[in-house]
Amino acid sequence: MTRLFDVAVATFLVLVFQRGAQGNKKCSEKVADVVFLLDSSYSIWQYQFQTQLSFLKNMVNSFTIGSNNIRVGVATFSTNVRLDVALNEHMKKHDLQRAIGQLQYMAGGTRTGDAIRFAHTQMFTPAKGSRPWAAHIAILITDGLSYRPNETSLQASIARSKGIEMFAIGVGEGVDETELRAIASYPDASHVFRVENYGALKHIEKALASKACHKANATDPTPDDTEEEEKHKDAARKRCGGKPADVYFLLDSSSSIWRPQFESQVTFVSQLLNVFDLGPDRTRVGVGSYSDDVHNIVSFTDDQNVHSVKKALQRSPYLTGSTQTGKAIHYVRTQGFSKARQNVAHVIIILTDGQSANTTHTLQEAQKARDQGIYVFAVGIGSQTDVDELMEIASDPDENFMFYVDDFGGLKNIQELLAIKACDVPVPDYQGDQALSDCRITKPTDVIFVYDSASVSKLESDVISDTIRKLVEKMDSDPDLVRFGLVRGNCFKGDNIDLRTGAKADVLLNLLQKSHHHGLHHLLRKVRLHGFLAADDETRSRARKVMVLFVGAKMADPVAVETEMKRLNFQGVKLVVVAVDTAKENIEMLRTQASVPPLEIETNEHLRDSDEDLFEKFCDINNPQE
Numbered sequence: 001m002t003r004l005f006d007v008a009v010a011t012f013l014v015l016v017f018q019r020g021a022q023g024n025k026k027c028s029e030k031v032a033d034v035v036f037l038l039d040s041s042y043s044i045w046q047y048q049f050q051t052q053l054s055f056l057k058n059m060v061n062s063f064t065i066g067s068n069n070i071r072v073g074v075a076t077f078s079t080n081v082r083l084d085v086a087l088n089e090h091m092k093k094h095d096l097q098r099a100i101g102q103l104q105y106m107a108g109g110t111r112t113g114d115a116i117r118f119a120h121t122q123m124f125t126p127a128k129g130s131r132p133w134a135a136h137i138a139i140l141i142t143d144g145l146s147y148r149p150n151e152t153s154l155q156a157s158i159a160r161s162k163g164i165e166m167f168a169i170g171v172g173e174g175v176d177e178t179e180l181r182a183i184a185s186y187p188d189a190s191h192v193f194r195v196e197n198y199g200a201l202k203h204i205e206k207a208l209a210s211k212a213c214h215k216a217n218a219t220d221p222t223p224d225d226t227e228e229e230e231k232h233k234d235a236a237r238k239r240c241g242g243k244p245a246d247v248y249f250l251l252d253s254s255s256s257i258w259r260p261q262f263e264s265q266v267t268f269v270s271q272l273l274n275v276f277d278l279g280p281d282r283t284r285v286g287v288g289s290y291s292d293d294v295h296n297i298v299s300f301t302d303d304q305n306v307h308s309v310k311k312a313l314q315r316s317p318y319l320t321g322s323t324q325t326g327k328a329i330h331y332v333r334t335q336g337f338s339k340a341r342q343n344v345a346h347v348i349i350i351l352t353d354g355q356s357a358n359t360t361h362t363l364q365e366a367q368k369a370r371d372q373g374i375y376v377f378a379v380g381i382g383s384q385t386d387v388d389e390l391m392e393i394a395s396d397p398d399e400n401f402m403f404y405v406d407d408f409g410g411l412k413n414i415q416e417l418l419a420i421k422a423c424d425v426p427v428p429d430y431q432g433d434q435a436l437s438d439c440r441i442t443k444p445t446d447v448i449f450v451y452d453s454a455s456v457s458k459l460e461s462d463v464i465s466d467t468i469r470k471l472v473e474k475m476d477s478d479p480d481l482v483r484f485g486l487v488r489g490n491c492f493k494g495d496n497i498d499l500r501t502g503a504k505a506d507v508l509l510n511l512l513q514k515s516h517h518h519g520l521h522h523l524l525r526k527v528r529l530h531g532f533l534a535a536d537d538e539t540r541s542r543a544r545k546v547m548v549l550f551v552g553a554k555m556a557d558p559v560a561v562e563t564e565m566k567r568l569n570f571q572g573v574k575l576v577v578v579a580v581d582t583a584k585e586n587i588e589m590l591r592t593q594a595s596v597p598p599l600e601i602e603t604n605e606h607l608r609d610s611d612e613d614l615f616e617k618f619c620d621i622n623n624p625q626e
Contacts, residue, residue, distance in 0.1 A: 033073070034137045113156075136162075136163055160413065160414075240422075246300050290323075326362035329350070333368060337372075347376075452488070468486075524564035
């Protein structure tokens with residue numbers, strides 16, 4: 001272990017100091033801001049904490065400390081994070097070593113994520129002595145799993161997006177290898193290190209002394225930097241070479257994004273194309289932009305190549321509007337992947353700079369995409385991103401499928417890693433989009449659509465009618481097998497007075513006092529008593545009976561509605577319920593009586609895009625799971 005560690009550390013130090021020197025100058029003119037994050041949790045004994053301090057003092061002894069050379073900052077973490085040394089606090093080596101020697105053991109939980117957040121928000125700042133032209137390096141030492149691994153992974157991702165090179169050193173057997181990799185920069189082999197115990201940390205010291213004088217420029221790319229970048233790209237190309245996958249990019253084009261920022265997303269996708277191995281039997285890509293609506297830019301085709309896709313990307317429209325992320329996911333999973341290949345990995349990569357306009361709808365659509373066997377990558381850009389929403393959108397585990405960058409310029413820092421992660425996903429055992437396309441009606445079926453036109457506006461009625469139309473078209477059913485009915489209003493005699501018969505004033509006033517709206521339960525009763533009668537065709541008596549019921553915010557006499565639904569269930573009618581902005585207490589009743597879980601929709605605007613979801617509900621009725 002020790003010998004292997006020496007080799008790993010040598011590589012580590014080469015990388016650290018290649019990024020911090022000033023051209024072809026002396027070793028004493030090295031420029032870097034280095035922050036150490038020291039674990040001081042309950043799992044560490046006092047003497048082990050002192051061993052970390054000795055290791056740190058010996059490393060500092062090998063540095064050229066100074067305001068224009070290497071600056072060192074130190075923070076200790078357990079349940080809380082303590083700033084011990086700011087980057088601009090000690091510019092003399094002996095002062096720095098004395099300060100390190102006086103650090104006190106804390107004890108507490110292992111809140112590694114808090115420590116990393118503290119480093120990138122409080123330590124790598126001009127106020128604390130961080131210099132924009134210097135290399136920014138964070139070295140974290142820990143001996144156990146963090147309190148909240150997802151938060152740790154997220155904060156490390158944010159730190160890396162800010163240009164901080166992250167190194168993770170795990171001590172002992174209690175360290176989680178996966179978490180170390182989630183913390184460290186790419187590639188893992190040169191940024192993740194394991195030692196058996198704290199005593200083994202001393203082996204870093206000798207390696208540091210021999211590697212501290214590698215020369216590079218912190219601001220301008222050097223041949224070594226370019227060579228390293230090309231190595232990363234080559235590694236990504238090898239991982240993606242020959243991999244069959246259909247990958248769809250969704251670019252945020254909402255009003256919170258300026259045109260140059262939208263163009264940064266386009267550039268990001270264009271550069272990723274150089275990593276993917278495009279071809280009819282390999283990777284194919286689709287691209288769309290979204291705001292209020294979704295605009296398809298590139299579709300999955302067998303004849304696409306890098307040149308044709310880049311040319312199409314150059315014509316990408318800048319839309320502006322709200323951030324309808326849910327609508328975008330819905331479009332991709334129902335239409336974007338309609339031309340996707342089966343038996344290959346299906347991947348969506350979503351870029352966004354803020355919270356979606358409708359979080360509930362977004363998370364529902366993301367879940368449906370994952371249920372269809374689609375891998376969902378979520379890339380958040382900037383401080384307005386809702387990290388919790390990103391984590392809910394992305395497939396699991398979050399450290400593989402969720403990325404965060406500080407600004408649009410940071411997208412370039414995740415290109416190769418994102419490509420590798422996307423290319424590494426396996427083909428799922430089940431792809432639900434294929435299952436939906438196989439939902440066919442094979443038995444005689446009678447379907448009645450029901451909604452109370454008296455309780456909705458003309459616009460709402462039009463939206464419901466359009467949803468029904470799209471569902472019927474999607475069924476593409478045999479007219480000899482399927483019959484459709486529609487019940488949407490009550491026609492009761494006595495609601496009107498004809499001038500030809502006339503009426504006295506007291507008769508008119510008496511009628512006006514009576515409600516002419518008889519309610520949804522009357523419609524359901526009408527369906528129960530007369531809707532499924534088959535007197536004209538004996539074969540229909542054996543037909544499957546399905547009622548699709550649209551319920552809005554208003555519901556007169558819910559108890560009577562529940563009673564009629566129970567009676568319909570008793571008659572063997574399968575009930576599919578679409579609840580639009582329905583009161584919570586009514587939703588609970590509908591869930592109890594519906595044959596499949598109701599399709600719950602927040603607004604009539606979202607109902608416009610619900611035909612695919614409604615079709616899924618119908619498929620659940622048509623093909624029940626045995």
